[in-house]
Amino acid sequence: MQILFSVRNPSYIRHYESVIRLLIARGHRVRLAVERSKKEVWPSWVYALAAEYSQLDIASSPSLNENRWFELSTRLRQGRFYLRFLDPTYRGMSALLARARSRAPRVVIVLAETFGMGRFRLGRRLLARVLDMLDRTTRTPELFVDYLKEMRPDVLVLTPLVVLRTSQLDLARAAIALGIRNVFAVASWDNLSSKGELTFSPQRVFVWNEVQRREVAEFHGISPDRVVVTGAQVFDEWFEKQPSTTREAFCQRVGLRPDRPFVLYVCSALLEGSPPEPLFVEQWARHLRNSGHPVLRECGILVRPHFKRGDEWRNVNFQGLDNIVCWPPVGAVPADAGSKTDYFDSLAHASAVIGLNTSAMIEAAILGRPVFTVLLPEFRDSQEGTVHFHYLLHGPDALLHWTRSLDDHARELAGVLDAGHARVERSTRFVRAFVRPDPGATATMRFVEALETLAAQPAPAPQPEPRWTQLLRPLLRPFADAAVERVQRLKVERRERKDRELAEHRRERRRARLAEKKAKKAAASQA
DSSP, rough: OOOEEESSSGGGGGGSSHHHHHHHHHOOEEEEEOOOOOOOTHHHHHHHHHOOOTTTTEEEEEEOOOOOOHHHHHHHHHHHHHTTTSSSSTTOOOOOOOHHHHSOOOHHHHEEEESSSTSHHHHHHHHHHHHHHHHTTTTTHHHHHHHHHHOOOOOEEEEEOOOOSOOOOHEEEHHHTTOOOOEEESSTTTHHHHHOOOSOOOSEEEEHHHHHHEEEHHHHOOOOEEEOOOOOGGGHHHHHHOOOOHHHHHHHTTTTTTTSSSSEEEOOOTTTTTHHHHHHHHHHHHHHHHSSSHHHHHSSSEEOOOOOGGGGGTTTTOOOOOOOEESSOOOOOOHHHHHHHHHHHHHHHOOOEEEOOOOOHHHHTTTTOOEEEEGGGGGGGTTTTSSSTTHHHSSSTOOOOSSSSHHHHHHHHHHHHHOOOTHHHHHHHHHHHHHSSOOTTHHHHHHHHHHHHHHHHHHOOOOOOOOOHHHHHHHHHHHHHHHHHHHHHHHHHHHHHHHHHHHHHHHHHHHHHHHHHHHHHHHHOOO
16 A cells, blocks of 8 residues: 655654554555655655665655645634633643634634633534634645645555644645545644644544543544554554663763662753743752752762753753763754664663653653652643643553652652662553553554555545535635735744844854953953
């Protein structure tokens, strides 16, 4: 069969590398298509993957940027996504609501807040249906019809799909209109609860576990009979991988004392507006060193910055603290073989793993490491202020050892290090429920078998857009023109703001150089 694999950006390929390799090994052909953007370039390891397999192609999808109908459609969807965060499920999760609200059309906000349509489920549903009807009237899927006819895929796989701005929704609707088999592959543990909302019903949805199966139904209104639980294929290789070196050799390589155990702090891609994580990490490390626990005063501390926030770590200095290392210095994406091995060794040799809210906690659990966190008010939005984080905190399969104070955290962490062995029971239960529900097969195999099963079935009947959308479309033309003008205006404003910031940065550098010259002259005259 021929699979068209649509990704929002190239980074998502690493979530499905094992799937792509197995599909090709079983005789199938795969085409990777990224949403076209001047900013997106395939990473070198993807080019290497394509060079390795003649059955693998890499390409771009047609671009809809600044297409008036796509821009209008995007605005309508952003309004709909805002409505979902008014649901009582998200009560107390203000950061998610604020993020969606900042992108929603003003008229939707006014209807939801001023006239109270957002307070009641019926009002939200009514307004969402109106937005869906207007969205369908834009007929943006038509822009992908010729593309899909040229590609002729047996199955279209889309990921991550549920983001606030993407033409993947239009590509999916074009597939439905043409009667092409289609699959929504859930890429990460937070996608279904904290991102956008499905505006159509995929033929199949591939999820990690029963938790996500429930999320698909509750948050997106998709029938459970369309959902297939495969496990989390992105983590499959961690079950088989072994450390590339001894703990002592690893510690010597990164600069830690090899005669002491070390803990690994894994940084997070925190929500916008969260405090800088380096400030907390420094506070946390100093608290361990000043605690009354001898093992914490001498243990190694390895800090792994998150690759999306590496700039925050460029000038961090743990002055006065021994046996602590930031490595890699500004983080790294575990995408190619070398970076994956470095990351794996960090987890495998650590006695415990600590973080705020990151998928690295899941990888640590796979390796049988105890995972700790501290719940603090300043990071509430990124921790308890999200739905997916609660899956780590509560329930019979909860993963985290958590406290609300650094003193309690230090006491629990010291207990693990003093014991000299990891408490693996909690991690084992979590992995069995959340990562690999079927221990009899890898998630990669389940994913590929589910694709093959779907491809063997008759293609769905074409579902062309209703004729009434043609009649209403001319009425939306002024709004579509306004939407594209808004995008162009925002682009100019962003460019002007960057120019101002660059100019101010240059002025600051000139002032700093002048101050440095004056200081040198003053020192020379005194000498």
